[in-house]
Amino acid sequence: MAQDRRPAGRSERRAAGERKPREERWAQLLEVATQMFYEKGYDGASLQDIADRLGMLKGSLYYYIQSKEDLLFEVISEVHREGFAVVSSAAGGPGDPLDRLERTIRAHVEHACRNLVPTAVFLHELESLPTARREEILGSGHAYQGVFRDLVAEAQRAGLTRADVDPRVAGLSILGSTNWVYRWFRADGPSTPEEIGAQLAAMAVHGVATADALAARGATVGA
Amino acid sequence: MAQDRRPAGRSERRAAGERKPREERWAQLLEVATQMFYEKGYDGASLQDIADRLGMLKGSLYYYIQSKEDLLFEVISEVHREGFAVVSSAAGGPGDPLDRLERTIRAHVEHACRNLVPTAVFLHELESLPTARREEILGSGHAYQGVFRDLVAEAQRAGLTRADVDPRVAGLSILGSTNWVYRWFRADGPSTPEEIGAQLAAMAVHGVATADALAARGATVGA
DNA sequence: CCCCGACCACCATACGGTCGGTAGGTGTCG
DNA sequence: CGACACCTACCGACCGTATGGTGGTCGGGG
Structure with a gap:
């Protein structure tokens, strides 16, 4: 290859003491x-x-x-594990389905904002992996999507959402709006992760809930 | 390069009559x-x-x-022009801001579903273009995002949205949920583009509107 | 004295891009 | 009406470079 080295000089031996465990x-x-x-x-x-x-x-x-692809796999795999843990832990806690939905969205958004770079790599490069390894990460059930869909479905069974809401589409809508955040969030921007999470969660909850359910939780959630 | 040709044989002359204008x-x-x-x-x-x-x-x-990059530019440029025309035309029509928001979302989603491949290329590869050409396409104002933000802002000035809604975040939320569609929509799936568009539009409108505004348009929109 | 952590030289391949050519159709002019 | 010029659409050989990946080597700390 003849040019396997760094651009410029550095012909002397690598500085000692850089060896790390x-x-x-x-x-x-x-x-x-x-x-x-x-x-x-x-x-x-x-x-x-x-x-x-x-x-x-x-x-x-x-x-x-072993290979470049392994490296990508490792990176993406780690990001997904972390993110999924955050989300499913938030979804599993106490409260009625709408409370849990709201909390889960906030957790997801805040986590994405605080881990912008890994999140972006996950969402961009997942498809650079061969199908087999991709599904090894996602789990064949598309777990992420399932969390939101299931929360909406549960809310619907409890009569908390409008009847014409399709939990599958609603879940994907929420996933879309939250997974879009990494494209525009800036740490030096006008909104904090908490504010954005709260906004997106409020929009989502209002997006699916019945007027009654919203009125009932009026004491907890502003306006 | 020695291997500039197609994989296998084909040593005979190219079939005649393939020349096209x-x-x-x-x-x-x-x-x-x-x-x-x-x-x-x-x-x-x-x-x-x-x-x-x-x-x-x-x-x-x-x-x-002239170059591979030119090709990408041409492709993306065309997609964007079409999509933006659809969206801004829908946004500009008659009706109160919430009506127009709803119609615009439906138009955007339906267009994306019917042009899945170009839409996906646009959203994936825009960043493969150098900054200059990217902004040549987007227009420095990030026009797409602006359409939704402005509609929400207008609705807010008309008192149709909750006071705590941030038009900027709301616009980006809508853009996220609609731009996510290309990732999961399948023509042979359970929902038509119209159904999906209607769902996402309904969620978005309920997501930002006041209870009063929703009640007022109850006659037009189901539930 | 061993083996960890890294060096270095070296492949084979594939890519974007260039260039001189050429077959066939079309127009033109004697 | 024929021959000659010219353009369009494409061929095919080639270049320089960068890439992912391999294998042999070696200093020094435990």
Whole structure:
């Protein structure tokens, strides 16, 4: 390849003391890879880029990974596990279905805002994985989507939502509005994650609930 | 390159009569490119792939285009123009702000469902364009987002929405739920584009409107 | 003294892009 | 009416470069 090295000089030996224990390096690698995939996309980010950022040579990466695809899998897998844990824990708590729906949306949005980069990589590059590994992550049930759909369905069985609401479409609508956040949220923007989460949750709840149900929870939720 | 040709044999002359006039070929090229970008992404789809599908050699593509990026630009530009026309036309018609919001969402969703592939390419690959050309398409005002935000804002000025609704966030929420559709809509699925459009529109309107405004339009909109 | 963590040289491949050519149709002019 | 020029649409060989991936090597800390 003749150009396996970093752009410029550096002909002297790598500075001593940069050797790090495996675990630490591995975490660093995941972090750097996530960032690179975010900036350039999976195809656009080369192992060279990642190695450069880590201060290693490209070949050395293969001490930690088997292939580039494995790296993506690892990154995405971790993001999904975390996010799903947050969401399903919020959905499982106490309260009536509308309360839980509201809380779950807030949790999801806040988590996405605070983990913008990994979230973006997850939503963008999931499809860069071959189908098999993709479904290994999602679980064949498309779990994320199921959480919201099930909450709406449960609310509907309790008579808390309008009759013409389709829980499946409603769930996907909520997922869409919350998963869109990573595209426009800026930490230095006019709204905090909490505010955005509260707004989106309120819109979703009002979007599906009956007038009665809304009136009943009027004491808890403003206006 | 030595391997510029299609995978297998085909050593005989190209079947006669495949020559097409410029305009027709250009349309075909845009269509094939859109499809390939959809299937493999911009980076993943090679000019070789596109040429193969057209029954040409890669080099011949340069009779029609200047660069691969130009091709993407053309594709995305066309999609955006169409979609934006649909949406802003719906938003501009008669009716009170909530009516127009509802109609606009329906139009947007139905258009997206009926143009799944181009829509997906637009939403996925917009960021594969360099910033300059991206903004040339979007117009620096992020027009799409503005349409929904403005409709909500107008409704709010007319006292039709809850006071705590932030038009900016509401607009982005609507954009998110509608732009998510391309990820799950299937023509052979359980819902038609019209049904989905109506559902999402109803959720959005209920999501922002006051109880009074909803009661007032009860005659027009079910439940 | 061993083996961890990394170096370095090296493939094969595939890509975007360039360029000189050429077959066939069309127009033109004697 | 025929021959000659010219344009359109495409061919096919080629270039430079970057990429993912491999394998052999080696210093130094436990």
